[in-house]
Amino acid sequence: MKIIQRIKNLFKKGGYTLSGQVLHSINDHPKINIDPNELARIERNLRQYKGDYPQVEYVNSHGLLRKRDYMTLNLRKLSADVLSGLVFNEQCEITVSDAKEEEGKENSFKSAHEFISHVFEHNRFKKNLSDYLEPMFAIGGIAVRPYVDSEGEIEFSWALADAFYPLRSNSNGISEGVMKSVTTKVEGSRTIYYTLLEFHEWKKDTDGENLYVITNELYKSESSSEVGARVSLDEIYEGMQETTHIKGLSRPLFNYLKPSGFNNINPQSPLGLGIADNSVDTLKKINDTYDQFWWEIKMGQRTVFVTDRMLNTLPDESGAPPKQIFDPDVNVYKSIHMGDNADPVKDVTNDIRTEQYIAAINQSLRTLEMEMKLSVGTFSFDGRSMKTATEVVSENDLTYRTRNDHVYEVEQFIKGLVVSVLELAKVFGLFKGEIPTFEHIGVDFDDGVFQDRSALLKFYGQAKTFGFIPTVEVIQRVFKVPKETAEQWLEEIEREQLAIDPTSISDRTAKHMFGEEE
Known part of the structure; x- marks a missing residue:
């Protein structure tokens, strides 16, 4: 199997070189080999998170094909918003200290704590993490990496799941990856898309020590659907180095966060699943029911058939303009030919099946709660309020237990980012203290709201x-x-x-x- 994969990679590399380094998709790059199904899954998640659904086609009463917008309940976003609010809030406290402080001695990591506090405050890290957790839960992951700007400040670069691609991973996480960023530039009537690929890889130097290598590649295209042809970095990133070598790092600069749980859809993939990825059918059932309910409401307006004689107007004997029987702004009445002995007015309005639709949607919501491991009553379509935080934690609530699983992932993510920031700062001479380990980093999620x-x-x-x-x-x-x-x-x-x-x-x-x- 490995031999076959090597042969495939050789063909990819050859095609990449002969084509003048043109990438139609991200998988055309010789270093990147992501399962296309994973890329399609992430793209689908992003579309649904944005509420981007194709229009509904239907045939009207005259036999003509028409289109209308698909009305949905964006539960991929709503469920992610609920869970992100339970997992993290801006009252979270991040500290760097050691056991000596408890013995009345000075904290040997005091300088590290002060430096991290400044970096996180400068980047509004708590607010940004609180915002980015929602798409992380919805789409399946986020990545962030620190970098040093021209003024010597450490900044954070964030990437959603559709802009991060793993290159190498093991049971401890992803050790090598690619971050993608897209910039647009208007030239006359054309829109140019520039895609920057930032490769983070490990290599050995001549002494056999680990060397962290960051490689930047820029691609240009007139289509947003393809990466394009490779061009010089100076086209939009003047002065950016193509390759940077860093010594002294113990872990990758980027830190990848995914929802808790195993990727059962693609067990070989290191990428995470969105919390609704195992509930796609249930989401479709809910959206279809809601769309039908909305359409029935729209089509359920009052309709009254009247004889055509009541809507046809003729001038009177004096030649004055005809008078209409009904208000011209009313669309309730429809003209139809009726016999002389028939009732000239017939109400054909049907009752809207509100209770049936609400019951069907609520039943599907119960299924969604079960699939997401959330407590019964988390969602409802009948106006009931959601559970309070006290109710969530009481009696070992299922939502609270699910929340705790995700809290662990976020905690490890924050600790990894703290170490990455300090190691990067030490390389650039911005920090001269001791680098802490995970055991010396504390993350207090302020669980008081649940207690x-x-x-x-x-x-x-x-x-x-x-x-x-x-x-x-x-x-x-x-x-x-x-x-x-x-x-x-x-x-x-x-x-x-x-x-x-x-x-x-x-x-x-x-x-x-x-x-x-x-």
Whole structure:
């Protein structure tokens, strides 16, 4: 099997060279070999996430072919939005520290923590991650890589699932990959599409040490559907180096995040699945039902047949303009020839099957919840409010357990990005401290929104009563405040308690009346 693949790659490479480096699709590149079904799946996910569906064709009453928009419930976006909001919020705290801090000693990673805090704040990382988690869950993944700009600041470059392609992977993740970015340029009446492919690969130097190589290739096309012919980087990226070699990295600069779970659709692929990828049929059933419901509402307007004599108008004997019987803006009445003895007005309006459609959609939503491992009642089409955060966490709720699986993936993603940022900064001389490991990086997702604070206070209060935990630690865990703030609160509490203590009040009164004892 490997021999056959090598032969295929040789043919690809030869075709790539002989054609003058023209790529019709991303898979035409000799280094890239992604299953076309995976590319098609990601493209489908993106279209559905955007709500981009083909028009519906139908034959009208006159036998003519007509088209109309397909009305949908964008549940791929809605479900991703719900889950991203449960997984991450901007109150998340990211810290870099070691165990020495708990012993009262100075944190040896203090400089790393301060540097990361500056980089994340400069890039609005929490806000951006909160925004990018939605398409990550919907499409199947995102990638981000740090880079150093001309002013010496570390910036982040984000890529959705349709702009990242793995080159090499193992059970620990993707070690080599390609990030794609497209820039448009208008020349007269033409629109030119420039596609930049950024390859991240590992090689060995002459000493046998790992060397991280970033290669940039630029392609130009007049069609958005193809990559195009390779051109010089200077056409739009003046001064950009074609190849950059970096030493001293322990991991890839890019960090790839995908939803939790195994890719059962393509087990050999390292790419992730969107949370609705195993529910495509259910999504179609929901959308088809909603589309039919909407069309029945549109076609269900009141229709009344009247005899043609009531709509035909003739001038009167005086020659004055004819008067219409019905308001000209009304479209309820339709003319039809009726006999002289027939009722001149006949209402043919049919009742809209609202209850049946709502029941059908809600039944499909229950199936969708089961397939996505979400709790019953997460979605509804009858106006009921969604579950609150307290309801989500109570009784080991299924949605909460699913959320925790995704939280682990996001946590590992953030830790990897922290290490990548610090290693890149050290290479460029922007950071001179020690590089932490994952064990030294803490990510607090602020789970207070999912926890009953009263229950927490009762639990830790009992632990404090039996001497199992210090008061300062209780304040920290229940109210999510730093240690310094907790200590300050405790001092104020002790002063307030001292102020209302009867013995203390009596002593202060005696001192006020008789003065200090000699």
